[in-house]
Each structure stands twice: as structure tokens, then as C-alpha cells.
Amino acid sequence: MTVSDQGLPLPQTDSYLLGKIGETDAGFVISIDRDSFPPVEGCICLKGADINATKTHAKVAEILAGKKVDVLLSDMAPNATGHKEMDHERIIELNLELLNIATHVLKESGSLVCKIWEGSRTRHFQSVLQTVFEETRTIKPDASRANSAEKFIVALGYSNPKLDVLKR
Ligand SMILES: C[S@@+](CC[C@H](N)C(=O)[O-])C[C@H]1O[C@@H](n2cnc3c(N)ncnc32)[C@H](O)[C@@H]1O
Numbered sequence: 001m002t003v004s005d006q007g008l009p010l011p012q013t014d015s016y017l018l019g020k021i022g023e024t025d026a027g028f029v030i031s032i033d034r035d036s037f038p039p040v041e042g043c044i045c046l047k048g049a050d051i052n053a054t055k056t057h058a059k060v061a062e063i064l065a066g067k068k069v070d071v072l073l074s075d076m077a078p079n080a081t082g083h084k085e086m087d088h089e090r091i092i093e094l095n096l097e098l099l100n101i102a103t104h105v106l107k108e109s110g111s112l113v114c115k116i117w118e119g120s121r122t123r124h125f126q127s128v129l130q131t132v133f134e135e136t137r138t139i140k141p142d143a144s145r146a147n148s149a150e151k152f153i154v155a156l157g158y159s160n161p162k163l164d165v166l167k168r
Contacts, residue, residue, distance in 0.1 A: 002064075002069040002071075003029045003030070003069060003071045003073060004030045004032065004069050005073045006073070006098065007074050008075065014029050014040040014042070014043050017073075027070070028044060029042070029043040030043070030044045032046045032049050032056070033076075034049060044063055061105075068110070069106055072110070072114075074113065075115050076115065084117075087117055088117050088119025088122075089121065091116060092119075098112070099128065099132075102158065108159055109159065111154070112129075112133070112154075112158070113153070116151050117150060118149065129155045133156060135156045136154065137153070137154045139151065139154060
């Protein structure tokens with residue numbers, strides 16, 4: 001099993017993922033953030049790596065060497081401005097780029113989890129996800145503060161990407 005974790009990877013999260021991988025087969029975790037972050041033992045860490053940058057895509061492709069990932073897990077979010085709709089727009093754009101990456105690196109039947117701040121484009125984003133995933137759910141984990149606008153979309157069963165639907 002191979003997992004790519006974007007957005008300030010946490011030692012606790014990635015250690016949990018590594019534990020899960022250890023129970024299955026010899027996979028690995030790639031931890032990515034555009035900022036720096038403390039090393040996560042056992043993970044391949046890409047610090048200062050913007051997911052919009054071609055060189056990040058090239059580095060991930062080099063690491064994967066033709067293999068695909070089982071899970072794309074993202075806690076990525078732009079710096080919040082406090083302007084709700086603008087922040088929503090920016091996180092949707094980030095997630096569309098994540099989805100674009102998924103079409104290149106995610107295994108058939110793979111999963112994607114991403115953070116969202118809800119707004120006017122949430123429903124459209126979910127409908128785009130539904131064209132390439134069998135099932136999508138929106139969840140608010142217990143660990144997420146009740147007064148935080150964040151939710152997570154869990155998309156399961158990636159299949160047959162129709163790249164034309166990803167045009168913005
Ligand atoms: C909400 S924070 C992650 C918090 C962390 N997971 C935690 O629980 O403490 C969002 C992260 O997304 C990262 N991020 C935002 N845009 C990004 C991009 N284009 N490429 C890579 N990382 C990005 C930010 O640098 C930031 O560290």
C-alpha cells in the first residue's frame with residue numbers, strides 16, 4: 001500500500017499510516033508540504049514542495065517510478081484570509097489540482113481524502129468527484145473543532161478517469 005499525504009504531514013498521522021502499511025505489504029508514505037515540516041520517521045518527505053509546481057509532480061513521478069498510490073490524503077488548505085467565499089474558492093482550486101494529480105497517480109479503486117471549507121462550489125466539486133469515484137461522503141471528524149468550518153470529503157473507488165470533466 002502506498003499513501004501520499006499532503007498538507008503539513010503530522011508524525012501521528014503518518015506513523016498510523018505506516019503502521020497500517022506494515023500490516024499489509026511493503027508500501028510507503030510520501031509526505032508533502034509547500035512549507036517546511038519536522039521529519040516524519042519512515043516517510044519520504046518532500047518539504048517546500050508546492051503541489052501546483054511541475055517540479056513537485058516530477059519528483060513524485062520519480063519516487064513512484066511507474067507505481068501508483070492507494071490513497072491520496074490531504075489536509076491542505078490555503079492561508080485563510082477571513083473572507084469566507086474567497087477562502088472557499090482557493091481551497092476548491094487546491095482540491096481540483098489534487099484531483100488532477102489523482103488522475104495521474106491514483107490506482108484503480110484508490111481513495112482520496114481532502115479538506116474543504118464549504119461554499120458555493122462545494123456541490124459542483126462533489127459532482128466532479130462523483131464522475132471518477134464510486135462513492136463520496138462528507139465527514140466532520142470528532143477531532144475537528146466544532147467552530148471550524150472545515151469538513152473532509154472522502155472519495156472511494158477511483159475508476160476510469162474522464163479527464164475532460166476536470167476542465168475548469
Ligand atoms: C491546515 S494546514 C495543515 C495542518 C496539519 N495537518 C495539522 O493538523 O496541524 C494546511 C497545510 O497545507 C499546506 N499547503 C497549502 N497549499 C499547498 C500547496 N499548494 N502545496 C503543498 N502544500 C500546501 C500549507 O503549507 C499548510 O501546511
